[in-house]
Amino acid sequence: MDHVGTGAVTRETPPVNLREFEPAARARLDPAHYDYFAGGAQDEITVAANEAAFRRRALVPRVLRGQGPPRLEVTVLGETASMPVLLAPTAFHRLAHPDGEFATARAAAEAGVIMIAAMLSTVTIEEIAACGPKLWFQLYIQPDLGFTTSLVRRAEDAGCRALVVTADSPALGRNERGDRNGFHDLPPGMYCANMVQKGRQGRDDEVRQVALSPDLSFRHLDWLRETTSLPIVLKGVLHPADARLAVEHGVDAIVVSNHGGRQLDTVPASLDRLPLVADAVRGQVPLLLDGGVRRGTDVVKALALGADAVAIGRPALWGLAVAGRAGVERVLTLLRNELANALTLCGAASPGDVTGDLLDGIDLK
Numbered sequence: 001m002d003h004v005g006t007g008a009v010t011r012e013t014p015p016v017n018l019r020e021f022e023p024a025a026r027a028r029l030d031p032a033h034y035d036y037f038a039g040g041a042q043d044e045i046t047v048a049a050n051e052a053a054f055r056r057r058a059l060v061p062r063v064l065r066g067q068g069p070p071r072l073e074v075t076v077l078g079e080t081a082s083m084p085v086l087l088a089p090t091a092f093h094r095l096a097h098p099d100g101e102f103a104t105a106r107a108a109a110e111a112g113v114i115m116i117a118a119m120l121s122t123v124t125i126e127e128i129a130a131c132g133p134k135l136w137f138q139l140y141i142q143p144d145l146g147f148t149t150s151l152v153r154r155a156e157d158a159g160c161r162a163l164v165v166t167a168d169s170p171a172l173g174r175n176e177r178g179d180r181n182g183f184h185d186l187p188p189g190m191y192c193a194n195m196v197q198k199g200r201q202g203r204d205d206e207v208r209q210v211a212l213s214p215d216l217s218f219r220h221l222d223w224l225r226e227t228t229s230l231p232i233v234l235k236g237v238l239h240p241a242d243a244r245l246a247v248e249h250g251v252d253a254i255v256v257s258n259h260g261g262r263q264l265d266t267v268p269a270s271l272d273r274l275p276l277v278a279d280a281v282r283g284q285v286p287l288l289l290d291g292g293v294r295r296g297t298d299v300v301k302a303l304a305l306g307a308d309a310v311a312i313g314r315p316a317l318w319g320l321a322v323a324g325r326a327g328v329e330r331v332l333t334l335l336r337n338e339l340a341n342a343l344t345l346c347g348a349a350s351p352g353d354v355t356g357d358l359l360d361g362i363d364l365k
């Protein structure tokens, strides 16, 4: 709105919470790129379910616990983080901002949070690592195991502390916004920087296409287990039987996730699957959750249902689109302040102090 007396300048109110970053980002982005980030599979029923699942749950705080200000630090797979919130792997950050993953990585480093770098990043894993964040590497295991091994070595050499294997993508989800917009390729000059292969015998370098393969199985995980000594995190588990198999196959942590509703549509909210997976795993490995986390209270709810930490996908992209590194930092600061406030109001001293009785079966709808 124009302010009387301030001239003809239209001033935008800075976002005061994570959700408010989305319209601000939308105003800056090419509509096709906005749709790529925001969208999900088909009817986007699961996209909506992820946030709705948090809204439905009620918190039942404890009072007069005299805990003082909460401590937010956590340790995940031996890595300390300033709060139980990671940056989920998301592809193509240069579509959101010219600084791309450089900006995201610098913001993560500043905030002390773990960044899970996507294999399909638009700058290399080495360049991301040079920005100094605590870093994990997300991997789509490629059927060309030789190439997969070379990616794993690069991630290890760059200082990544875990490999996050995405399991929910034996094929690409059907995103109809992309079909409508005709958005199927990155713009000229932008490419998947980790996928560049040196041209042989004087030929030009080539960018390999990513292969999402329905042939992948737990045998590939066994192979990976033999190939690297890094912790392996399996991302995209919703079924308790798969969680048990993952533990049997030596996985070090699990991300309960439906890929932000971008793969199979009409699967349940990841939050609604978390208790079943937690039951199946019985504390044998740490659990992470992503999908729809937008508030400090959402983080508390995920912790109460058995997560050790959560990850955010789209909110960081919105921050990036709005103001590059400063935008991602702002998103993380807002969420950190909300989490501290929510823990205080719950009477919890730390993330580890959040117990299941804070939810106690109450449903807001």
Ligand SMILES: Cc1cc2nc3c(=O)[nH]c(=O)nc-3n(C[C@H](O)[C@H](O)[C@H](O)COP(=O)(O)O)c2cc1C
Pocket (backbone or CB within 6 Å): 036, 037, 038, 050, 088, 089, 090, 091, 118, 119, 120, 138, 166, 235, 257, 258, 259, 260, 261, 262, 290, 291, 292, 293, 311, 312, 313, 314, 315
């Ligand atoms: C634009 C975009 C790109 C993504 N790219 C990847 C990817 O390359 N690899 C992956 O494992 N997950 C990817 N994801 C899924 C995220 O890691 C995460 O599961 C999801 O975004 C969490 O939901 P939220 O966006 O509601 O926070 C992507 C998500 C978005 C929105």
Ligand SMILES: CCCCC(=O)C(=O)O
Pocket (backbone or CB within 6 Å): 091, 120, 172, 210, 259, 262
């Ligand atoms: C080819 C995979 C694209 C990255 C991705 O995982 C996503 O957009 O959700």
